[in-house]
Structures are given as C-alpha cells and as structure tokens.
Amino acid sequence: MRKIELKSVELKNGERLSYRHSEGGAKTILLVHGNLASSIFYEEIIQDLPDEFNAYAIDMRGFGDSTYNRPIDTLRDLAGDLKLFVDALNLERFDLLGWSTGGAVSLYFTSSYPNHVNRLFLIASAGVSGYHSYEVTKEGEKRLLTSKQEIMLEPSKMALENALNQHDEVYYKKVWQMAIYNKNMPEPDIFEKHIRESLKQKNLIDIYHGLNSFNISDYYNGVTMGTNEAWRVKVPVTMIQGDSDLLVSVQEAEELRASIGDNARLIVASNCGHSPMVDAHEIMVNAIVDKS
Numbered sequence: 042m043r044k045i046e047l048k049s050v051e052l053k054n055g056e057r058l059s060y061r062h063s064e065g066g067a068k069t070i071l072l073v074h075g076n077l078a079s080s081i082f083y084e085e086i087i088q089d090l091p092d093e094f095n096a097y098a099i100d101m102r103g104f105g106d107s108t109y110n111r112p113i114d115t116l117r118d119l120a121g122d123l124k125l126f127v128d129a130l131n132l133e134r135f136d137l138l139g140w141s142t143g144g145a146v147s148l149y150f151t152s153s154y155p156n157h158v159n160r161l162f163l164i165a166s167a168g169v170s171g172y173h174s175y176e177v178t179k180e181g182e183k184r185l186l187t188s189k190q191e192i193m194l195e196p197s198k199m200a201l202e203n204a205l206n207q208h209d210e211v212y213y214k215k216v217w218q219m220a221i222y223n224k225n226m227p228e229p230d231i232f233e234k235h236i237r238e239s240l241k242q243k244n245l246i247d248i249y250h251g252l253n254s255f256n257i258s259d260y261y262n263g264v265t266m267g268t269n270e271a272w273r274v275k276v277p278v279t280m281i282q283g284d285s286d287l288l289v290s291v292q293e294a295e296e297l298r299a300s301i302g303d304n305a306r307l308i309v310a311s312n313c314g315h316s317p318m319v320d321a322h323e324i325m326v327n328a329i330v331d332k333s
C-alpha cells in the first residue's frame with residue numbers, strides 16, 4: 042500500500058495550501074479536486090497508481106484544510122494558486138488532472154503555463170463556457186443567474202450554504218447520493234470521509250459564481266464574453282465523461298473536446314455519473330498509466 046502524507050505549504054500570496062503527497066518515481070502527477078470536495082477524494086486513485094508516479098493532490102484555497110484568507114474573484118485565482126504551489130515545491134513538469142471545477146482550474150493553468158504540463162486529464166470537467174446557475178421561475182422556466190448576489194439568493198444554493206454552515210451531514214449525504222453518486226456509492230467509511238471533507242468548504246457561493254462566469258469559448262455565454270483560449274491548450278488531453286452524469290452532459294464534454302482540438306480525446310464511460318473516481322476507477326487509472 043502506498044503511503045499518503047498530509048502536508049501543507051505557505052504560498053507567496055499569504056494562503057496556506059494543504060495537500061496529500063505519495064512519494065514515487067520519475068513521473069509526477071498533480072490532482073485538482075472539484076466543488077464540495079478536497080484532495081481526499083483522490084486517495085483511492087493514488088493507491089492504485091504504479092510506484093513510478095510521484096503524486097500530489099491539493100486542497101484548493103477555501104477547501105479541505107487550506108486557508109481562505111482572500112476570497113477569489115474568478116477561478117483563474119485558483120489557477121494562480123496552483124502556479125505558486127508548483128513553484129514552492131519546485132515541480133517543473135508534470136501530468137495535471139482536474140475533476141469538475143478542478144477541470145476548469147486546470148484548463149486555465151494549462152492555457153497560461155503550458156510548459157509545466159506533460160499531459161492534461163479532464164474528469165467530468167466544467168464545460169468550455171462554464172457550469173451555470175439557474176433559478177426556476179413561477180412559470181416553471183429556467184432563468185440564468187448573472188451575478189453573485191442572484192446566486193447567493195437562489196433557494197437551492199441558500200439551502201446548500203445553510204447546511205454547510207450548520208454542518209448538516211444528513212443534508213449533504215442526500216445531495217451527494219442524488220447528484221453525484223447516482224450510479225454507484227463508495228464504501229461506507231470512504232463516503233463518511235468524503236462528507237466530512239465536503240463540509241469544510243469555505244467558499245461555496247464564490248465557486249458557483251466562478252463556474253457561472255468561466256468561459257474559455259469564442260462566444261458570449263450569457264454572463265461573460267469568451268476568452269477564446271481553449272485552443273491554446275496544446276498538450277495531449279484525455280477527457281473522461283460519464284454517460285449518466287447529472288451535472289455535466291456528454292454533449293458539453295464533446296463541445297469542450299472540439300474546442301480544444303485534435304490533441305484532445307474523449308472517453309465516455311458507461312453507467313458513470315459525476316464521480317468517475319468511483320464509477321470508472323479502472324478507466325481512470327488505465328488512462329493515467331497509458332494502458333488505453
């Protein structure tokens with residue numbers, strides 16, 4: 042069994058990032074988690090990587106055991122943290138893997154610092170024009186929310202925030218079971234760990250606003266103009282998307298792949314929801330060790 046150590050590092054911007062590290066060989070991989078999560082969600086993946094991989098999984102600013110001294114304005118701030126993190130640890134070249142919100146952060150990082158990244162893995166990543174927040178009108182129609190204030194006052198987001206503030210494990214278990222683990226559940230002890238980590242989050246509304254305004258496409262997404270930087274991701278990209286993902290659709294994944302270009306390939310995992318680490322564990326490990 043691989044040894045995974047919980048460590049932390051002080052960044053030059055005054056934040057302290059917690060991270061999990063498993064010592065390995067010549068290949069380095071950096072794993073970035075999604076919303077409502079932390080680095081702990083990668084422990085089972087790390088355990089199944091060959092010893093040649095030197096693995097780092099971070100808690101992004103405001104998640105897990107990391108600090109949240111300065112609120113973020115956009116997800117690009119988290120990509121900046123990632124740059125400060127790799128500089129602090131002298132990580133020059135590595136594979137980068139981002140899940141969901143972490144996929145958006147990893148796309149920002151790769152488009153800005155391509156010389157650091159050997160290969161990019163996008164796991165149920167936010168789409169090329171973001172992951173949007175909506176409200177349901179009295180007429181039963183979905184209306185796109187366009188500001189942080191609107192997101193903060195939307196009933197489902199208020200419920201999530203209230204449950205977070207009250208440390209309501211029962212509520213968050215239902216959220217995970219319905220929206221993310223809709224196909225398969227992790228082992229009970231692992232699920233309990235995941236929920237406890239989920240409830241450490243300090244930046245919920247800021248992250249939803251960041252996802253809402255994320256847009257690296259070449260068009261206006263209803264909130265922000267696209268930065269047209271998806272094509273700047275030139276490294277080999279492997280995308281893994283579940284066919285039963287309730288948060289990100291296969292169609293959105295296909296659009297992101299097309300926006301990146303021929304250097305991106307898309308693997309659609311069957312009977313897989315928004316957590317390929319659980320639903321498509323073997324597919325993920327094989328992709329990382331290049332057994333596809």
